[in-house]
Amino acid sequence: MEHNSANTAAKAAALFLWVVVIIALGYGVSRTALQAAALFTG
Amino acid sequence: MLSFLDREKSVAPPGYSRWFIPPAALAVHLSIGQVYAFSVFKTPLVDRFDTTLTAIGVVFSISIVMLGLSAAFGGKWVERNGPRKAMFVSGVCWGTGFLVGALGVATGQLWLLYLGYGVIGGIGLGIGYISPVSTLIKWFPDRPGMATGMAIMGFGGGALIASPLSAAMLDNFAATPADAIVPAFLTLGAVYFVAMMLGSMTVKVPPPGWKPEGWEPKPTVTGGDLTTEGVTVERAFRTPQFWLLWIVLFCNVTAGIGILEQAAPMIQDFFANVGPAEAAGYVGVLSLCNMLGRFVWSSTSDALGRKRTYIGYLGIGCLLYLLIAVAGTGSIVLFVAVTGLILSFYGGGFATIPAYLKDLFGSFNVGAIHGRLLTAWSCAGIAGPLIVNVVADYQLSAGYSGADLYTLSLYLMVGVMAVGFIANMLVRPLSKGQIDQDEVAEPASSHQSA
Known part of the structure; x- marks a missing residue:
């Protein structure tokens, strides 16, 4: 039972990390893309 | 005391999906990838220390040299002790690097910035860079390029995140960017430390003998299996x-x-x-x-x-x-x-x-x-x-x-x-x-x- 709850916690943490990572990457890529747009609109 | 970091404590249970592993690697690489956004701090640091670009540029150089040295000499330690302990050590070094660096900026002692961000942070860079690679390859022996590509993409992505974030902190944390460096370093150090600890706690190694369903490794010329053995x-x-x-x-x-x-x-x-x-x-x-x-x-x-x-x-x-x-x-x-x-x-x-x-x-x-x-x-x-x-x-x-x-x-x-x-x-x-x-x-x- 204890083993199962530890695994559940690990999976939940991993899923949380996926969300954080995707949001962080999305932030970085979108901010850089906005900066990159200056090359074509500037 | 820190036995929960041992490799044996990080073995995945049967049926654990390998897709729970990449975010741990990404958390580490996105954090240490900040190093390629260090240039955002260069001009404020020049102003803060009233010194030259060359003197500040040395900070980055020291960190990259330490990255290379710690990766080269720490590799065997990483393999022996497993990714959890390696990511933990990396997170402690990377976070401490920012802390000691902030102390150097606050007290006007450039050598502390060299020691903190450069040496201690650089060790965190090298250990962190290699820590998830071996584990990802073991989880994805059928697609090692995709697996390592995901992690190392994180290193490139880290700079894309840190660059605008650091610029925003320097603009908003104090009246001048030079005065904003200390709170910015402390914030970055804390955020990266937490992210890397989360990565360290969630990473797992595959159980002995594990392989993806339906996949068979190619035998070596000796008839052995380089995926279960491995050249020293x-x-x-x-x-x-x-x-x-x-x-x-x-x-x-x-x-x-x-x-x-x-x-x-x-x-x-x-x-x-x-x-x-x-x-x-x-x-x-x-x-x-x-x-x-x-x-x-x-x-x-x-x-x-x-x-x-x-x-x-x-x-x-x-x-x-x-x-x-x-x-x-x-x-x-x-x-x-x-x-x-x-x-x-x-x-x-x-x-x-x-x-x-x-x-x-x-x-x-x-x-x-x-x-x-x-x-x-x-x-x-x-x-x-x-x-x-x-x-x-x-x-x-x-x-x-x-x-x-x-x-x-x-x-x-x-x-x-x-x-x-x-x-x-x-x-x-x-x-x-x-x-x-x-x-x-x-x-x-x-x-x-x-």
């Missing part, structure tokens, strides 16, 4: 294959730096109508190409094969450099597309090399061997800018201007790529005589002692 670091270090790959990585990185080091001034010299804002936009395009290349080309190498992929990086890269040298001023669209492709190959070269090492030397010591190979990155980090800047100074003193300032360095990079191309063509699988069964390493789990 010492043995790999003595093979021509290791040194040929060292040359391959050195050349690919040097050539990429040939663009990176001078991207903003170069596009303004090639095209008179491009100003500083557009040049900054161009640097953004290159950053995106660098990051995407890490994942896309490395994943492609699973289908194409590693050697063919590097034929692309170095062979096509060589021709692309020639194209810029000969016709770079003809069209800005062509210039951006060609240099963007070169930078994607630069990123792809970093991300694909662990899978190449795994193909040649097996999975179980790939992290340690990768760590040794990263000395090529350290050397390229010195050679690349040196070539570019020395040539630029020489061309300036010779009276060249505009696009002509870069012609010689572009042709030099064609040569560098050609050398790397030849080295790659000479790579062969290990022969029976090179895989001495006495020196074939046992799986790392059998190295654990009480």
Whole structure:
């Protein structure tokens, strides 16, 4: 039972990390893309 | 006391999905990737310490040198102790680096910044860089290029996140950027520490004998299985294959730096109508190409094969450099597309090399061997800018201007790529005589002692 709850916690943490990572990457890529747009609109 | 960090405590239970592992690796690489956004702090640090760009530039150089040294010498420790302990140590070093660096800035002691961000942070960089690679390859032996591409894409992505974030902190945390450095460093250190601890706690190694359903490893020339065995670091270090790959990585990185080091001034010299804002936009395009290349080309190498992929990086890269040298001023669209492709190959070269090492030397010591190979990155980090800047100074003193300032360095990079191309063509699988069964390493789990 204890083993199962530890695994559940690990999976939940991993899923949380996926969300954080995707949001962080999305932030970085979108901010850089906005900066990159200056090359074509500037 | 810290036994929860031991490798044995991080073995995944049966049925654990391997797709829970990449975010742990990404959390670490996105954090340590901040190092390539260090330049955001350069001018505020110059103002804060009332010193020169060179004196502040040394901070970054120390961190990269320490990255190379700790990856090279810490690789075996990482393999023995497992990814959880390695990521933990990396997170502690990386976070502490910011803390000690902030103390140096607050007290006006530059040596503390060298020690903190440079030395301690640099150790965190090296250990963190290699810590998830071996584990990902073991979880994804059928797709090692995609797996390492995901992690190492994180290193490129880390700078894309840290750059605007750091700029925003410097603008908002205090009246002047120089006064905002300390709270910014403390914030970054805390955030990265938490992210890397989360990564450390969630990473798991596959159970002994685990392999993806329906997948069978290819046997070695000795009939053995390099995915359950693995050539020792010492043995790999003595093979021509290791040194040929060292040359391959050195050349690919040097050539990429040939663009990176001078991207903003170069596009303004090639095209008179491009100003500083557009040049900054161009640097953004290159950053995106660098990051995407890490994942896309490395994943492609699973289908194409590693050697063919590097034929692309170095062979096509060589021709692309020639194209810029000969016709770079003809069209800005062509210039951006060609240099963007070169930078994607630069990123792809970093991300694909662990899978190449795994193909040649097996999975179980790939992290340690990768760590040794990263000395090529350290050397390229010195050679690349040196070539570019020395040539630029020489061309300036010779009276060249505009696009002509870069012609010689572009042709030099064609040569560098050609050398790397030849080295790659000479790579062969290990022969029976090179895989001495006495020196074939046992799986790392059998190295654990009480």
